[in-house]
Amino acid sequence: MMPELLFLWTDLLLWLLVMLTLLFIRYAGKRRHLREPWQRVFRSGMAVGAAVVLGVFILIGLLDSIHFRSGDDATNPGEVLSLFDTMVTPLREQQEKSYSAPFATTLYAREMVMQEDGGTERIYPQLKYGGAHLTDLGEKRWDILLTTAIGVAQAIVLWLLVAGLLGLWRRSKPSPSSPRERVRVRGEFAAHWLSVLRRSSDNTNRFPWHVLAWMLLILFMLILVSANLSLKYHILGTDKVGEDVFYQALKSIRTGLVLGTLTTLVMLPAAILMGVMAGYFRGWVDDVIQYLYTTLNSIPGVLLIAASVLMLQVYMDNNAADFSSTIERADMRLLFLCIILGVTSWTGLCRMLRGEALKIRELDYVQASQAFGVSSFRIMMRHLVPNVMHIVLITVVLDFSGLVLAEAVLAYINIGVDPSTNSWGNMINSARLEMAREPIVWWSLSAAFVFMFALVLAANLFSDVVRDAFDPRLRGKG
Amino acid sequence: MMTYIIRRLLYAIPILIGVNLITFVLFFTVNTPDDMARMHLGMKRVTPEAIEKWKSERHYDKPLVYNNSVHGFAKLTDTIFAEKSLALFAFRFGSSDNGRDIGHDIRQRMWPSLAIAVPVLIMGMLLYITLSLLLVFFRATYVDTWGVVLAVMMMSISSMFYIIGGQFLIGKFLHLVPISGFDTEDAWKFLVLPVIIGVVGGIGGTTRFYRTLFLEEIHRDYVRSARAKGLSEMRVMFVHVLKNAMIPILTGVVAALPLLFMGSLVSESFFGIPGLGSYTIDAINSQDFAIVRAMVFLGSVLYIIGLILTDISYTIVDPRVRLQ
Numbered sequence: 001m002m003p004e005l006l007f008l009w010t011d012l013l014l015w016l017l018v019m020l021t022l023l024f025i026r027y028a029g030k031r032r033h034l035r036e037p038w039q040r041v042f043r044s045g046m047a048v049g050a051a052v053v054l055g056v057f058i059l060i061g062l063l064d065s066i067h068f069r070s071g072d073d074a075t076n077p078g079e080v081l082s083l084f085d086t087m088v089t090p091l092r093e094q095q096e097k098s099y100s101a102p103f104a105t106t107l108y109a110r111e112m113v114m115q116e117d118g119g120t121e122r123i124y125p126q127l128k129y130g131g132a133h134l135t136d137l138g139e140k141r142w143d144i145l146l147t148t149a150i151g152v153a154q155a156i157v158l159w160l161l162v163a164g165l166l167g168l169w170r171r172s173k174p175s176p177s178s179p180r181e182r183v184r185v186r187g188e189f190a191a192h193w194l195s196v197l198r199r200s201s202d203n204t205n206r207f208p209w210h211v212l213a214w215m216l217l218i219l220f221m222l223i224l225v226s227a228n229l230s231l232k233y234h235i236l237g238t239d240k241v242g243e244d245v246f247y248q249a250l251k252s253i254r255t256g257l258v259l260g261t262l263t264t265l266v267m268l269p270a271a272i273l274m275g276v277m278a279g280y281f282r283g284w285v286d287d288v289i290q291y292l293y294t295t296l297n298s299i300p301g302v303l304l305i306a307a308s309v310l311m312l313q314v315y316m317d318n319n320a321a322d323f324s325s326t327i328e329r330a331d332m333r334l335l336f337l338c339i340i341l342g343v344t345s346w347t348g349l350c351r352m353l354r355g356e357a358l359k360i361r362e363l364d365y366v367q368a369s370q371a372f373g374v375s376s377f378r379i380m381m382r383h384l385v386p387n388v389m390h391i392v393l394i395t396v397v398l399d400f401s402g403l404v405l406a407e408a409v410l411a412y413i414n415i416g417v418d419p420s421t422n423s424w425g426n427m428i429n430s431a432r433l434e435m436a437r438e439p440i441v442w443w444s445l446s447a448a449f450v451f452m453f454a455l456v457l458a459a460n461l462f463s464d465v466v467r468d469a470f471d472p473r474l475r476g477k478g
Numbered sequence: 479m480m481t482y483i484i485r486r487l488l489y490a491i492p493i494l495i496g497v498n499l500i501t502f503v504l505f506f507t508v509n510t511p512d513d514m515a516r517m518h519l520g521m522k523r524v525t526p527e528a529i530e531k532w533k534s535e536r537h538y539d540k541p542l543v544y545n546n547s548v549h550g551f552a553k554l555t556d557t558i559f560a561e562k563s564l565a566l567f568a569f570r571f572g573s574s575d576n577g578r579d580i581g582h583d584i585r586q587r588m589w590p591s592l593a594i595a596v597p598v599l600i601m602g603m604l605l606y607i608t609l610s611l612l613l614v615f616f617r618a619t620y621v622d623t624w625g626v627v628l629a630v631m632m633m634s635i636s637s638m639f640y641i642i643g644g645q646f647l648i649g650k651f652l653h654l655v656p657i658s659g660f661d662t663e664d665a666w667k668f669l670v671l672p673v674i675i676g677v678v679g680g681i682g683g684t685t686r687f688y689r690t691l692f693l694e695e696i697h698r699d700y701v702r703s704a705r706a707k708g709l710s711e712m713r714v715m716f717v718h719v720l721k722n723a724m725i726p727i728l729t730g731v732v733a734a735l736p737l738l739f740m741g742s743l744v745s746e747s748f749f750g751i752p753g754l755g756s757y758t759i760d761a762i763n764s765q766d767f768a769i770v771r772a773m774v775f776l777g778s779v780l781y782i783i784g785l786i787l788t789d790i791s792y793t794i795v796d797p798r799v800r801l802q
Binding site: 291294295296297298299300302303304306307308310311313314315317318401405408409412413414415425428432435445449452453456457460461464 | 496501508513638645646740744765767
């Protein structure tokens with residue numbers, strides 16, 4: 001029987017965003033002035049490398065955004081799971097009793113255990129799952145090495161396939177610029193297997209295939225090695241209640257992505273509309289809008305978020321019946337957090353758009369449209385909005401990493417996502433107390449650090465290239 | 479100039495009224511004082527009498543905006559809105575939900591906050607400007623490229639990690655200074671770590687930002703003529719370029735000056751510094767709305783002062799800017 005799909009609000013919005021992005025790609029692909037900056041972006045090796053990393057994060061996040069109930073019928077609704085959960089079932093289900101270090105086979109703390117002769121002894125109890133397949137603990141190192149080797153081998157095979165096909169596909173595409181090369185290429189399939197690794201001779205104007213290929217190799221290895229190892233061990237240890245930290249870190253990806261993207265998505269309509277209106281109409285409209293954003297801006301952001309989240313908590317406690325499950329409740333809070341973060345962050349974009357609209361409205365083509373009697377609404381939609389889109393795009397991309405980072409701070413002040421939601425902020429927040437333990441529990445913090453760092457760094461590097469490509473001031477400066 | 483400042487000050491009034499209204503709506507109408515009382519007393523098993531008692535102890539038992547039970551002008555003044563919200567304009571913060579005088583607390587907690595924020599600002603400025611000038615000095619070399627890469631990497635680390643990592647490394651591992659706490663006797667001992675971490679945490683983002691500011695200046699004509707005069711590159715950089723690039727840097731700093739009073743939220747509570755930042759966090763955690771309201775208002779006032787100071791400082795450092 002088909003499992004019953006469950007649409008959470010953030011799921012719907014996330015998929016809406018995906019649709020919009022795809023539509024935009026289609027739209028931009030047909031227009032030269034939009035296509036060219038993106039081509040410039042993807043000629044940069046750094047951007048391609050960052051995009052591959054971001055792509056993996058997004059893929060995991062999207063897989064984690066298809067929810068359904070695992071139960072069979074109405075009487076047994078079961079848990080709410082995501083597609084991603086079912087893909088990593090062993091990770092999710094292999095719960096230990098408490099802390100265990102990465103690759104450990106025993107718990108981290110000694111426990112009193114009853115001996116056969118009736119006495120008790122303090123020993124490190126065996127883990128239920130981590131390394132449970134080993135008959136002799138001395139083999140652990142070899143087992144890890146062997147499993148890693150298998151993972152690497154799988155990765156290489158997969159990569160040879162993908163990179164090889166990429167090379168073939170690229171070479172078999174007729175490139176009108178070099179007909180001579182095309183002639184030479186025909187029939188030499190074997191020679192072009194893996195040709196992607198070779199830097200093309202003019203690497204300024206080409207998509208950096210070699211970067212893509214190498215990044216894929218690294219990622220395949222990371223994914224397959226960790227997949228193989230995590231079936232047998234807890235590669236990043238377990239937390240206080242014995243949950244696999246690697247699983248938590250992976251689940252947190254979705255939270256980070258939702259906050260980073262939906263926040264800007266919900267604020268965009270208001271920011272664009274108001275910014276453009278303020279700049280185009282000037283006069284009292286401008287005054288009102290400026291007043292609005294100065295007022296909102298002058299409230300310290302964290303305090304506004306705190307106040308709103310506290311109010312939301314009170315509301316949810318009073319209307320607990322409206323939320324049928326904890327996951328829906330947590331999702332509502334996540335969405336609300338996006339909205340309130342959006343309210344605090346739209347002002348910067350609005351101010352920039354106002355400034356740009358003030359400039360554009362004086363240009364000849366706008367003046368001409370006004371003289372022809374085109375309605376203000378049409379002028380704004382046809383002439384102003386498309387011409388400020390580069391600012392919007394740059395802001396969206398630049399804001400993303402800041403929002404992911406902000407989540408950690410909000411979680412610390414207890415006004416972040418729901419404590420039951422997996423997020424890096426929550427991981428750090430609980431790991432904070434673990435650092436004071438003796439001996440310290442360092443793996444939760446390190447895991448959150450590595451994942452967050454990877455996502456934010458990739459986003460920062462990518463947004464740098466995007467900004468350089470779209471900012472007209474920088475155009476032509478190389 | 480004077481008229482400009484006065485006009486700006488007058489312009490601040492409607493903004494503060496707006497802030498006041500927003501906080502009032504958020505704190506009193508979205509959720510009524512009854513909800514607040516219930517939350518403080520526990521959701522279940524709470525009698526209406528207990529709620530009434532809680533409210534009357536904190537003067538939350540009046541009508542929100544219009545009091546029909548009294549006569550005359552008091553119809554408007556003997557209300558929650560007048561007592562709790564409008565009173566903020568006179569900086570009468572009232573007492574917190576657990577009965578302490580907020581104004582007194584703020585005056586006392588301001589100093590530890592400043593003791594961290596001011597050294598961070600000064601040392602940070604010196605360090606960031608030096609680093610970014612060095613990057614610009616070595617522009618288009620590997621030093622610059624890798625410096626920028628390093629800066630982006632440092633930017634990508636959450637401030638939480640700087641604090642936790644620094645606390646662990648310096649306090650717990652090397653045992654150089656106490657991990658957290660505060661004492662007026664040996665205050666510096668407790669302040670060193672938060673200050674260092676505050677400075678280090680800002681290196682990535684700020685250095686990179688300053689570098690772009692300097693790079694914009696470096697292609698100007700006056701730089702070329704300075705070089706043509708035969709000045710050393712060092713002198714061009716550290717005298718001519720620095721002076722001109724200081725305009726955006728200084729005005730940015732001026733805007734942030736008043737907000738220094740608010741302290742830094744996370745690092746203060748991490749290091750147990752009894753400043754305004756940790757005050758705010760404690761208030762949020764114990765859901766003491768009176769304090770949060772006071773801090774929202776204070777923050778907005780300081781922000782607006784910062785805006786006005788920025789405009790004034792523009793005219794001082796850059797004579798080309800005229801205020802009308």
